[in-house]
Amino acid sequence: MAYKRGVYVQEQATRLTAPVLGTAGLQVIIGTAPVNMLEDPAAAVNKPLLVQSYPEAVGAVGYSSDFAAYTLCESISVNFQIVNTGPLVLINVLDPAKHSADIEKTELEVTDGVAHLEIAGVLPATLKIMDGEKELEKDVDYATLFNDDGTLTIALTGGASALTVSGKYLDPKLVTPSDIIGGVDVNTGKETGMEVIRQIYPKLTMTPGILLAPRFSANPNVAAALQAKTKDINGVFKAVAVIDIDSTAEGATKYTDVKEQKEKQAVTDPNAYAVWGYGKLGDVVYSGSSLAASLTAYTDAVNGDTPNVSPSNKTISIGAVCLADGTEIMLDQTQANTVSGFGVATFLNMNGFRLWGNNTACYPGNSDPKDRWFSVRRFFCWTANTFILAYFQEVDNPANPRLIEAIVDSENVRGNSFVARDICARYEITFNEDENPTTDLLNGKITFHQYLTPYLPAEDIENILEFDPDALSRLFS
Numbered sequence: 103m104a105y106k107r108g109v110y111v112q113e114q115a116t117r118l119t120a121p122v123l124g125t126a127g128l129q130v131i132i133g134t135a136p137v138n139m140l141e142d143p144a145a146a147v148n149k150p151l152l153v154q155s156y157p158e159a160v161g162a163v164g165y166s167s168d169f170a171a172y173t174l175c176e177s178i179s180v181n182f183q184i185v186n187t188g189p190l191v192l193i194n195v196l197d198p199a200k201h202s203a204d205i206e207k208t209e210l211e212v213t214d215g216v217a218h219l220e221i222a223g224v225l226p227a228t229l230k231i232m233d234g235e236k237e238l239e240k241d242v243d244y245a246t247l248f249n250d251d252g253t254l255t256i257a258l259t260g261g262a263s264a265l266t267v268s269g270k271y272l273d274p275k276l277v278t279p280s281d282i283i284g285g286v287d288v289n290t291g292k293e294t295g296m297e298v299i300r301q302i303y304p305k306l307t308m309t310p311g312i313l314l315a316p317r318f319s320a321n322p323n324v325a326a327a328l329q330a331k332t333k334d335i336n337g338v339f340k341a342v343a344v345i346d347i348d349s350t351a352e353g354a355t356k357y358t359d360v361k362e363q364k365e366k367q368a369v370t371d372p373n374a375y376a377v378w379g380y381g382k383l384g385d386v387v388y389s390g391s392s393l394a395a396s397l398t399a400y401t402d403a404v405n406g407d408t409p410n411v412s413p414s415n416k417t418i419s420i421g422a423v424c425l426a427d428g429t430e431i432m433l434d435q436t437q438a439n440t441v442s443g444f445g446v447a448t449f450l451n452m453n454g455f456r457l458w459g460n461n462t463a464c465y466p467g468n469s470d471p472k473d474r475w476f477s478v479r480r481f482f483c484w485t486a487n488t489f490i491l492a493y494f495q496e497v498d499n500p501a502n503p504r505l506i507e508a509i510v511d512s513e514n515v516r517g518n519s520f521v522a523r524d525i526c527a528r529y530e531i532t533f534n535e536d537e538n539p540t541t542d543l544l545n546g547k548i549t550f551h552q553y554l555t556p557y558l559p560a561e562d563i564e565n566i567l568e569f570d571p572d573a574l575s576r577l578f579s
Contacts, residue, residue, distance in 0.1 A: 126409040126484040127399035128189065128311040129181070130341075131392075132282055132296055133173030133318065134196040138225045138272045139164035139248050147197045148284070148294045150302045154189045156182035163194050166252045168222065169388065171274040172196075173316045177392045184383070184419050185393075187400040191306070193298045195284065198225055201276040210265045215258045217265050222252035223272030231256065232266040279321040296331050303336050309487045310335055311409075311480075312398060313343040316389040317426075320348035322367045325374075329463075332373035332483075338490050340483040342476075344395040345369050345463070347378040347446055349425040354378060357437045361444040364463070372473035373483070374463035376446040379431065381420035381455070387428050393418055394447060397457050398480075409484050410525045412477040412559040414447065417454040460559045471558065481556045489513070489552075501548050506533050509550065528555040 130150075137143040146163050153159040159178040169176035174192050181187050202225060210217040226246045231238045238244050238258075247255045256265070284295015293300065302310055313331055318324045328343040335341060347354060347363055354363035360378045369376045375398075377390035398413040405411045424430045433441070438450040438458045445466060447459025465474045472478055492512070499505055510531055517529030531552040538549050 125308050126311045126407065126480060126487075127187075127402035128191065128308055129177070129395050129399055130191045130193065130299060130302065130310045130313050131174055131177045131395075132193045132195065132284075132298075132313075132315040133177070134171065134274050134277050135163035135174040135192070135194040136166045136172050136223060136252060136272065137164055137194055137196060138198065138223050143198045143225070146194050148193065148195060148292070148298050150298055150305055151192045151194075152189055152306050152308070153178075153192060159190065159192065163192055166222070167250070167386070168252065169386070170317070171222075173318065173389075173392075176316050176388055177314075177396070179386075180388055180392045181396045181399075184388075185396040185400050187396055187403055191302055191308070191310070193295070195281045195295050196272060196274060196277055197281075198270070198272060201273055201281075202228075202270045203273045203276075205267065205269045205271055207266055207268045210256070210267055212258060212262050212264060215261075217256045217258070218249075219254040219256060219267055221254070221271050223274070224254045225270045225272065226254070228269040230268045233262045233264075238265075279318060279324045282315050282318045282321075282324050283327045296327055299331055299335060303339065309339050309491070310341045311402075311484070312395045313341050314345070314391045314395045316392040317346060319343075319345040319391055320350070320353065320367070320426075325367045325369050329369070329371040329374050332371070339487050340373070342373045342375060342462075342480055342483060343371075344375045344377060344391045344398070346389055346391045347376050349378060349380065349390075350427065353426075355425055355429075357431075357433060357441050357448070360441050360446050360448075364444055364446055369463045370445075370467065372462050372464040372468065372470075372479055375459075375476050376463045377448065377457075377459075378441055378446050379423045379433075379448045380426055380428075381418065381449060382422040382424045382428065382430065383420050385428075387424060387426075388420070389426075390447075390449070393420070393449075394457055406523075408520075408525060409480040410477060410556045412460050412475070413457050414460045414476070414559065415456050415458065417456050418449075420449070420455045423449045423451070423455065460561055472554075475558055477559060478556050482554060485552070485554060501543065501546065506548065509533075513550075513552070524557070526554065526556050528553050 137146045140146055151162045153162050163174055165175050166172045243259055245257045282295050284297045286293050286297055313328055315324055325345050332341045332343050354360045377394045379390050381388045381393045397416055397418050401411050401413045401416055402409050422430045438448050441448045442459045445461045445463050449455050450458040460476055462476050462479050472482055493509055510533055513531040520526040520529045531550050534551055
């Protein structure tokens with residue numbers, strides 16, 4: 103041993119573990135996008151694409167204002183142009199190899215070296231453009247440019263008076279609920295649709311917070327799959343789903359029909375938040391699920407990225423509430439409360455349009471506070487995800503008192519801050535001997551018990567008014 107003389111310092115690992123926060127409001131959106139606008143459309147098919155801004159989103163999946171055909175574009179518009187929140191994870195299921203149709207040979211007139219192909223969704227790589235008997239070469243004889251409405255402009259470098267065009271175009275109508283639900287190819291193992299959700303944490307190291315499939319979730323099979331996917335993502339994580347209650351002619355066109363339609367769609371899970379009604383801004387119609395999910399994420403963001411505040415009664419920039427076909431509806435508070443009583447949220451105009459509804463879809467069948475209240479349900483999911491992320495590093499370490507104390511102390515320090523900030527009435531974790539029998543300890547299992555009491559939304563505020571006649575007698579006495 104070396105001879106030592108003087109003053110020495112050593113560092114020891116911090117006993118408290120800094121939490122790794124789960125992303126409570128991370129929206130995962132499954133739908134369709136105009137990927138024909140990309141250089142490589144296949145790169146944006148059935149992959150989890152993280153986008154932080156409008157330009158990133160457009161660059162990742164393309165953009166079209168036809169939200170009925172391209173549902174991911176609807177969420178892009180809502181989040182980055184109306185609510186101003188993000189990030190998003192986009193999963194596009196519209197596959198050019200599967201969801202495309204042939205362009206019949208079309209004659210185009212050329213004016214000033216430019217021709218217009220009035221078909222949306224054209225796949226430029228499939229185009230065959232003929233000038234008489236001559237086939238033109240892309241980037242040599244012509245260039246293509248997409249217009250705002252998704253149609254295509256062809257700019258010629260040489261002279262021509264007429265063109266004959268053929269090829270393929272994307273057809274979003276070919277996308278079915280089965281494509282949104284997805285699956286796993288038994289031969290290749292390739293995941294599609296909702297199965298791609300599994301890839302988000304391994305690829306992006308982010309935990310899904312809110313799952314949605316705008317418009318498609320009005321289908322009972324899609325709604326059921328979304329509810330199932332909120333549990334045990336990657337075997338451990340939890341999320342919530344925001345689901346559209348069908349408001350087409352086949353669904354609920356009156357507020358009194360909402361209960362029956364909710365039951366038809368079998369939307370009953372505590373992790374589901376059902377929304378009836380669409381929002382309209384000018385002539386543009388947005389699905390209720392995309393509006394509610396973005397408002398929920400925004401509410402988290404302005405409250406310290408903590409999901410303890412309900413998005414209900416928060417204003418959103420729409421000009422009317424409507425059905426899926428754009429027919430406007432006007433609910434008063436009594437009618438909107440009736441919808442809320444079905445365990446379904448809607449929109450109410452009370453000095454501005456607001457999301458209206460605190461109940462998850464399990465209500466009224468389940469009134470357990472941890473399941474019924476949307477903000478409480480989300481707080482429980484978020485706490486579970488955060489615990490897993492924070493203490494995964496402790497797995498396989500010696501199960502000694504130091505490990506147990508470190509976890510208990512770390513969680514309770516964090517919990518004390520929540521209580522001090524009025525996020526929770528109680529946030530406490532304990533290690534109880536009676537919940538840790540020797541048989542469990544011999545198998546390497548230790549169990550903690552955590553108590554969570556986030557504050558419930560003040561849903562019913564009442565003021566009692568009383569006439570006081572004694573005030574008059576006192577006045578003249």
